[in-house]
Structure formats: structure tokens, C-alpha cells
Amino acid sequence: MTAEEVIDLVESRGAKEAAKEVDVVTTGTFGAMCSSGAFLNFGHSEPPIKMQKVWLNGVPAYTGVAAVDAYIGATELKEEDNMHYGGAHVIEDLISGEVLSLKATSYGTDCYPRREIETSITLDMMNQAYLFNPRNAYQNYAVATNSTDRILFTYMGKLLPNYGNATFSSAGQLSPLMNDPKCRTIGIGTRIFLGGGVGYVSWEGTQFSTTAPVKNGVPTRPSRSIAVIGDLKKMSTEYIRALTLHGYGISLAVGLGVPIPILDEEMMESVAIRDEDIFAPVFDYSVQSRSRKVLTEVSYAELRSGHIELFGKDVKTSSLSSYYKARQIANELKKSIEKGTFLLSEPVQALPSEKSSKPLEIRSKEGVKI
Amino acid sequence: MTKRKFLMSFTPSIVNEPITFRMVKDFDLMLNILRAGVDERGGKLVIEIEGKPSQIKKGVGYLESSGVEVKELNEYVSKDEDRCTSCGACISICPAEAFEMLKETYKVEFHKDRCIACGLCIDVCSPNAMKLEIW
Numbered sequence: 001m002t003a004e005e006v007i008d009l010v011e012s013r014g015a016k017e018a019a020k021e022v023d024v025v026t027t028g029t030f031g032a033m034c035s036s037g038a039f040l041n042f043g044h045s046e047p048p049i050k051m052q053k054v055w056l057n058g059v060p061a062y063t064g065v066a067a068v069d070a071y072i073g074a075t076e077l078k079e080e081d082n083m084h085y086g087g088a089h090v091i092e093d094l095i096s097g098e099v100l101s102l103k104a105t106s107y108g109t110d111c112y113p114r115r116e117i118e119t120s121i122t123l124d125m126m127n128q129a130y131l132f133n134p135r136n137a138y139q140n141y142a143v144a145t146n147s148t149d150r151i152l153f154t155y156m157g158k159l160l161p162n163y164g165n166a167t168f169s170s171a172g173q174l175s176p177l178m179n180d181p182k183c184r185t186i187g188i189g190t191r192i193f194l195g196g197g198v199g200y201v202s203w204e205g206t207q208f209s210t211t212a213p214v215k216n217g218v219p220t221r222p223s224r225s226i227a228v229i230g231d232l233k234k235m236s237t238e239y240i241r242a243l244t245l246h247g248y249g250i251s252l253a254v255g256l257g258v259p260i261p262i263l264d265e266e267m268m269e270s271v272a273i274r275d276e277d278i279f280a281p282v283f284d285y286s287v288q289s290r291s292r293k294v295l296t297e298v299s300y301a302e303l304r305s306g307h308i309e310l311f312g313k314d315v316k317t318s319s320l321s322s323y324y325k326a327r328q329i330a331n332e333l334k335k336s337i338e339k340g341t342f343l344l345s346e347p348v349q350a351l352p353s354e355k356s357s358k359p360l361e362i363r364s365k366e367g368v369k370i
Numbered sequence: 371m372t373k374r375k376f377l378m379s380f381t382p383s384i385v386n387e388p389i390t391f392r393m394v395k396d397f398d399l400m401l402n403i404l405r406a407g408v409d410e411r412g413g414k415l416v417i418e419i420e421g422k423p424s425q426i427k428k429g430v431g432y433l434e435s436s437g438v439e440v441k442e443l444n445e446y447v448s449k450d451e452d453r454c455t456s457c458g459a460c461i462s463i464c465p466a467e468a469f470e471m472l473k474e475t476y477k478v479e480f481h482k483d484r485c486i487a488c489g490l491c492i493d494v495c496s497p498n499a500m501k502l503e504i505w
Binding site: 030031032158160165167243245251316317324 | 456461497
């Protein structure tokens with residue numbers, strides 16, 4: 001069953017009975033995940049080159065690794081393009097089979113004499129191409145609004161003046177880490193649905209944190225996250241989509257789903273979490289600080305209703321992640337498990353049970369106490 | 371009574387004609403100007419016309435015979451269903467409530483008839499599914 005379907009079952013039969021009937025519950029999410037990118041290996045040219053700088057369709061990729069390896073970050077911008085095209089578009093174009101221009105320069109060495117190359121390449125022609133996303137599937141997220149009298153363009157979308165709207169970004173009751181809030185079953189090595197293909201949890205996500213206040217078993221702030229890896233060649237543009245966040249930059253919408261084995265009654269209770277019981281903090285994004293005050297907390301059921309109340313005012317809400325796609329992913333994963341084409345894996349290592357996310361201070365070398 | 375939205379284009383030669391006045395007086399129509407602009411090609415007006423269907427037809431006929439180019443507006447705003455991910459970012463932005471998150475399927479539906487072609491949804495759509503070609 002999906003994490004949405006199981007809610008009614010647990011409500012009518014109770015977690016104990018439901019746990020006997022259901023083995024696996026599938027989850028899904030589809031939203032902007034900036035912390036994404038792909039490792040690519042282009043193969044060696046004749047004569048060979050040690051790529052020092054590389055561009056794909058004019059978008060720089062990081063190549064400070066071996067000669068023809070590169071990492072294309074989703075948010076990297078095409079040079080002189082004013083934020084219309086970026087790394088995410090390169091990734092989407094590769095998946096859709098388009099021919100991309102590849103340009104690289106170098107200083108030339110005895111073993112790699114070539115100093116520049118300009119060629120065309122497709123995903124099929126590459127040796128390896130895999131997504132490696134340092135922070136995906138955030139456990140809960142913020143709700144953004146704007147107190148000022150001007151429009152704000154943020155990674156949470158366009159925020160209208162005077163609390164004109166509020167945006168949020170989570171699949172809520174379908175979101176993977178909301179359904180296994182303590183990561184009892186999700187750990188390093190967990191096989192997942194990633195971008196339409198198969199992927200794996202490779203590490204804890206960056207900024208992984210377990211310190212947020214908890215309500216109904218679920219953290220009420222952005223908390224845990226996962227680093228994931230998966231073969232780009234097996235992915236589909238149905239579940240990987242380039243996004244342009246006007247006035248902010250480029251991001252990548254990633255479709256991700258995690259199967260959760262129902263180990264016991266407690267696990268069953270966790271996956272039966274409902275939007276009504278999951279709360280997110282509302283922040284004023286006009287405050288240009290890392291520590292914004294929480295204005296209030298609202299449930300995902302309220303957010304999904306289309307409006308919330310803020311300071312006595314009715315404020316329209318918009319989701320930035322697609323619940324429609326999240327549902328599609330959970331259903332697709334369910335079908336593959338039923339057919340036996342997707343096998344569940346046990347984690348080889350649990351994610352940290354306690355961890356906090358540290359800020360960055362401006363300090364002198366002398367000011368650092370070791 | 372029905373409401374329809376049109377884009378009217380004037381050449382510089384008929385800019386002096388009081389056509390909105392004639393539309394109200396002669397055809398008993400209610401006009402709501404949604405957008406107006408004049409550039410080197412003449413003037414453009416996005417207008418909502420409310421009235422009896424037969425009167426709207428006559429009014430539009432009058433405009434066309436006066437040399438005004440008239441096109442129904444909903445041809446100018448479009449949603450690319452393949453690009454749309456049904457996230458819903460457009461919903462809280464649209465002043466005309468032309469977008470609806472369907473309750474059962476969570477698919478975003480675009481109601482062309484409610485659209486006033488303001489363009490607010492264009493840059494808010496991150497997968498670039500919304501297109502507006504007016505001016």
C-alpha cells in the first residue's frame with residue numbers, strides 16, 4: 001500500500017492489525033532539490049586531454065577530478081545567459097536523449113597533450129553518468145511568506161507583498177522521511193526509486209539534523225535528509241525536471257520514493273501519519289538572516305486546503321512540490337514491488353541517531369580554539 | 371449575460387475613434403479594461419466585455435468594421451500539459467483564480483475562461499509550462 005492508502009486502514013483496523021496485513025508501505029516526493037548533480041565520464045579523446053575546464057551546452061561543470069570525469073551541478077548557470085538555462089537543464093536534456101555540445105580546455109601535459117576540444121555528446125556515448133545528490137528528500141520544510149511591500153523572488157518561489165501568499169514544499173503524509181521519522185528502516189544502502197530508475201541512499205544528507213522539536217512523532221522543522229545515487233541512463237524526464245525559479249536561479253525537480261518495510265506496530269503507526277498531524281513553521285522570507293523567527297506553525301492539511309490564516313488574514317497557499325507526482329511515484333513503486341521488479345534492501349549502516357547542523361561563523365585563524 | 375475577453379489592436383489611424391464609448395452606448399455592453407498599451411504599432415487593449423451574447427457579437431462586428439483587429443483572449447495564454455508537474459505554484463499567484471487544484475487527483479487545471487492574461491503565472495511557473503503571447 002502507499003503511505004496515503006494505509007491511513008484509512010490503520011484508522012479502521014488499528015496499527016496492530018494493519019501491521020499483520022501489510023508488509024511494505026511506499027512513499028514518494030517530487031520537488032525542487034537544489035542539492036543535486038551528476039558525475040559524468042566522457043571517455044578519452046585522441047590525443048587525450050586532461051580537462052581543466054569543461055562546459056556542457058555552455059554550462060560549466062566541475063572537473064577538478066581525474067582527466068575526463070566531471071560533476072555537473074543542478075544549479076550551475078550557463079555563462080552570460082541570465083538564469084534561463086543551467087545544470088538542471090543539461091541533466092534533463094541528457095535524459096531526453098538530446099545531443100549536447102561539449103567543450104573543454106586544458107594546459108597540456110606530457111601524458112595529456114591536447115589543450116582544447118569541442119565535440120558533441122549524448123548520454124549513451126558516456127561511460128558513466130549517475131546522479132549524486134548530497135541532500136534530497138528533506139524531512140519537513142519551511143513555509144515561506146513575505147511581510148514587505150515588494151515582491152520577493154526566492155527559492156520558495158514568488159512571494160507577494162503584505163503576506164499576499166505563502167508557499168510550502170513537502171509531500172507531507174507521502175514524504176519518505178515523514179513516514180519513517182527516526183530512520184529506523186532508511187539507512188546507507190537502502191534501495192529507492194530515483195528519477196524513474198533505481199537508486200540508493202549513499203549517506204546521510206548534508207545538514208542532517210535530529211534536534212528539531214517533534215509533534216505527533218514528526219519533526220516540525222527541516223531535519224533529516226538523505227544523499228542519494230542512481231544511474232542517470234535509467235531515468236526519465238517524467239521524474240527529473242529542470243526548474244527555473246525566476247529571480248533566484250535554476251533547480252532540479254527530483255522524483256524520489258522509498259519503500260518502508262513494516263517491521264512492527266510502531267512502524268505501522270509512523271506510516272499512518274496524516275497531513276493533519278504534520279506541522280511546518282511559517283517564516284517571513286524578507287528577513288535576510290539564517291535565524292528567522294517562526295511566525296506560527298500550520299499543518300499540511302491546512303496548507304493543502306489552499307489558504308491559511310496569518311495574523312487574522314486569509315492567505316492563499318501554493319505548493320512548490322507536486323503531490324500529484326508524489327502519488328504517482330508511490331504508486332509506481334508499489335507496482336514494481338508487487339511485480340517483483342523492485343527488491344527491498346536492508347541498510348548496511350544506520351543514519352546518525354543524533355546530530356545537529358552547525359552554522360558558519362566569520363572567524364580569524366587565531367580565533368579558532370582547537 | 372455572458373463575459374468574454376478580447377485583445378483589440380488599433381492602428382495609429384483609428385486611435386482617435388471613441389470606440390469604447392460607442393460599445394457602451396450603442397450596444398449596451400459593460401466593458402472592463404484589463405490591460406492597455408500603446409506602442410509604435412498602435413494601441414492594444416485587453417478588455418472584458420459583458421452583455422447579451424447577440425449584443426457582444428454585434429459590438430465585435432462594429433469594432434471589426436471600424437478597422438480594429440479583435441481576437442478572443444484565451445488564445446494567448448496556454449499551459450503546456452507535458453511541462454506542467456501540477457505543483458500548484460500558480461494557484462496562490464493568480465488574481466483571477468484561473469487555476470484549480472483538483473481535489474481527487476491533485477492535478478492542476480487551467481480554466482482559460484477565467485484568465486485575464488495578466489501574466490503573473492508566467493515567471494512563477496518553474497518548469498516553464500505557462501506561455502503568454504499578447505504584445
